[in-house]
Amino acid sequence: MTTEAKNRELLLLFFEPDEKPDPAKKEAFLKNVMTGQITRATKMTLHRMLLIQVKYIRKTAWLAALMILLIAALITKGNPDSVLQIAALTPLLAFVTEIETRRSYAYGMAELEMTTAFSLRSIRYARFMILGLFDMAVLAGISLLIRKYVAMSVLLTLAHLLLPFLLTMTGALLLERTAFGRSHPYGSGVLALLISAGTGFLLLPAGPLAMSLNKTLIMQGYAWILEIAAVLMLITVIALFCTNVKQETEMTTLWS
Amino acid sequence: MSFDISMQYDRLYRYCYYHTYNRILAQDIVQEAFTRYMERYGSLNEKNAVPYLYVIARNLCIDHYRRQGTQAEKYLQEQTYEQEQTIGLTESEDNTLITKLSVQRALSRLSEEERELLLLISVNEVSAREAGMILGISRFAVYRRLRLAQKHLRTELGKEGIDGDY
Amino acid sequence: MELRIDRVSKQYKNKIAVDRLSATLHAGVTGLLGANGAGKTTLMRMICGVLTPTSGEITYNGVPVSEERYRSVLGYLPQEFGCYPEFSGRDFLLYFAALKGMPRNEAEIRSEELLETVGLADVSKKRVRTYSGGMKQRLGIAQALLNRPQVLILDEPTAGLDPMERVRFRELIGEIGKSSIVLLSTHIVSDVEHIADHILMMKNGQLLWQGEWKESDGSLEEFYLREFRE
Structure with missing residues (x-):
């Protein structure tokens, strides 16, 4: 035993109380203190919640966005159709993101998460906000990055990238409201692939169609339609997400 | 932390x-x-x-x-007196009890501040910085006084027959 | 400390899971007995605010159970629960501690303390998916206790525990019941016989019988079987 420890033992012979504190009283009090802490903590901690969830979002989700960035960087030079090609990848990104916000259900953690102070609802909001913003930031970054090689404005490029992304998210969120969607979480993956094909996955016949439609719009000066559409889609996604989460703060019949 | x-x-x-x-x-x-x-x-x-x-x-x-002085002092004075009366009877008992009484007597001869420092720092593991805040003295004063307190305690314990490294 | 369940019903399309049930719980251990399908889990989920009653109301000290304030004093162990595959036992507890709003340092200390209490300290770093059923159950109990809940709801907590674990569990719950409201459901009467002060018996969504139960009242099992023969 160290000198300090021996010293302490000796002193405790005198200083240690003969009467210990009432354990029941102590437990009851500590419980109340905990509650006090939590009531205060939750008030100032929406940002803490965000920080927590950032930690618990899987690496794959972040990587998916960065992968697209990488691909964009690689295929843009000297490629006139690059924007649509990149846009074709964004549905998959939307799928990965959407799945990540619903992980709790996939792994049976949802019921427990509903009963905590920061409940399932805030978890989903947090994940959605974080990943969603991250994804859109990456897409915006891509738009900026490739503006030199592309014939359109940054905003228009961004609109091109966002539309399939938001369309997929809308579809996934609508799917979530149905019984089928809830029991088949990867259903939105199929949706993502379909939208991806529609956007211009060159291997499929729909590709050239989308491209020519696109060119027509731009040439005719109606490109702004795409930009407005993107904004509207964004609003739709947010509204849908909020209503979905609101509905799902309690268990639904089919799930239980 | x-x-x-x-x-x-x-x-x-x-x-x-x-x-x-x-x-x-x-x-x-x-x-x-x-x-x-x-x-x-x-x-x-x-x-x-x-x-x-x-x-x-x-x-x-x-x-x-406030008016009665610290309870500890009162207690120590009373206890020490009582124990001194009965020490002859308890000498054959538990070693710990004897040591406890000796420690008590030794500590009763320290100043209030010395006891306070020992309780805070050596027993409750409060840091010197924190003890300084509590007692309203500088960290260096804490170190100095604690050292003196420990030295004083060693001396008093020695008088009670408790020696050795601690 | 009062949990009031006031004429609560839960109705699904073709089934009434809970039928106009009323009860008031105070500190101490209350046993909720009933066969599978009697509506115990549904009732517990409503008490936890996870399910909304079709009619009726549940409040704790006057606070509706749908509020966040209530959740911060609630601890819940569902009948079944999952876990993210990459989590170790310790990760699991820390995750829920974070969700319960506990600051990091306190969460770490409390998690260690609870892992010791439920006997999982030596496997805390292993992945939860490697745990046996009993181990997972003990982890779930630890999770429920993280925030020193004033209301502790346990749905079939002893399922999967071996006899020795059962005894440890009973002691733990008895201790907690001294200063919290504990509601534990089971279809094994012997689990509650010795630790519950108060018993609720459910059948087909209704409360069949409720009351105090002392050791001197005789065998709870016999009474239970008698009542249910009807």
Whole structure:
């Protein structure tokens, strides 16, 4: 035993109380203190919640966005159709993101998460906000990055990238409201692939169609339609997400 | 830097019990100290949570015994006297009990501040910086006085027949 | 400390899971007995605010159970629960501690303490998916206790525990019941016989019988079987 420890033992012979504190009283009090802490903590901690969830979002989700960035960087030079090609990848990104916000259900953690102070609802909001913003930031970054090689404005490029992304998210969120969607979480993956094909996955016949439609719009000066559409889609996604989460703060019949 | 509330509760209780020798009062003061701290600062994970808790507790103890002097002194005086009367009978008993009485006697010959320093720093593991905040003296004064207190204690323990490394 | 369940019903399309049930719980251990499908889990989920009653209301000290304030004093162990595959036992507890709003340092200390209490300290770093059923159950109990709940709801907590674990569990719950409201459901009568002060018996969504139960009242099992023969 160290000198300090021996010293302490000796002193405790005198200083240690003969009467210990009432354990029941102590437990009851500590419980109340905990509650006090939590009531205060939750008030100032929406940002803490965000920080927590950032930690618990899987690496794959972040990587998916960065992968697209990488691909964009690689295929843009000297490629006139690059924007649509990149846009074709964004549905998959939307799928990965959407799945990540619903992980709790996939792994049976949802019921427990509903009963905590920061409940399932805030978890989903947090994940959605974080990943969603991250994804859109990456897409915006891509738009900026490739503006030199592309014939359109940054905003228009961004609109091109966002539309399939938001369309997929809308579809996934609508799917979530149905019984089928809830029991088949990867259903939105199929949706993502379909939208991806529609956007211009060159291997499929729909590709050239989308491209020519696109060119027509731009040439005719109606490109702004795409930009407005993107904004509207964004609003739709947010509204849908909020209503979905609101509905799902309690268990639904089919799930239980 | 972790705040273990259960442990700090017990340590504060030890501190308050030393100042009041009254279980109910000590526990009430500990809880009142936590409550007042929480009301002012909210979170126990502040750097200065520990010293603030002690300061609040200490003031509450003083409030109760302002006129009577610290309870510890009274107690020590009474106890020491009683034990001195009965020591002849208990000499054959438990070693720990004898050591306990010796420690008590030794400590009764230290100053109030010396005892306070030993309780805070050597027993309750309060840091020197924190002890300085609680007692209103500089960190260096804490180191110096603690050293002297330990030296004094060693001497007094020696008089009681307790020697050796500690 | 009062949990009031006021004429609560839960109705699904073709089934009434809970039928106008009323009860008031105070500190101490209350056993909720009933066969599978009697509506115990549905009732517990409503008490936890996870399910909304079709009619009726549940409040704790006057606070509706749908509020966040209530959740911060609630601890819940569902009948079944999952876990993210990459989590170790310790990760699991820390995750829920974070969700319960506990600051990091306190969460770490409390998690260690609870892992010791439920006997999982030596496997805390292993992945939860490697745990046996009993181990997972103990982890779930630890999770429910993280925030020192004033209301502890346990749905079939002893399922999967071996006899020795059962005894440890009973002691733990008895201790907690001294200063919290504990509601535990089971279809094994012997689990509650010795630790519950108060018993609720459910059948087909209704409360069949409720009351105090002392050791001197005789065998709870016999009484239970008698009542259910009807």
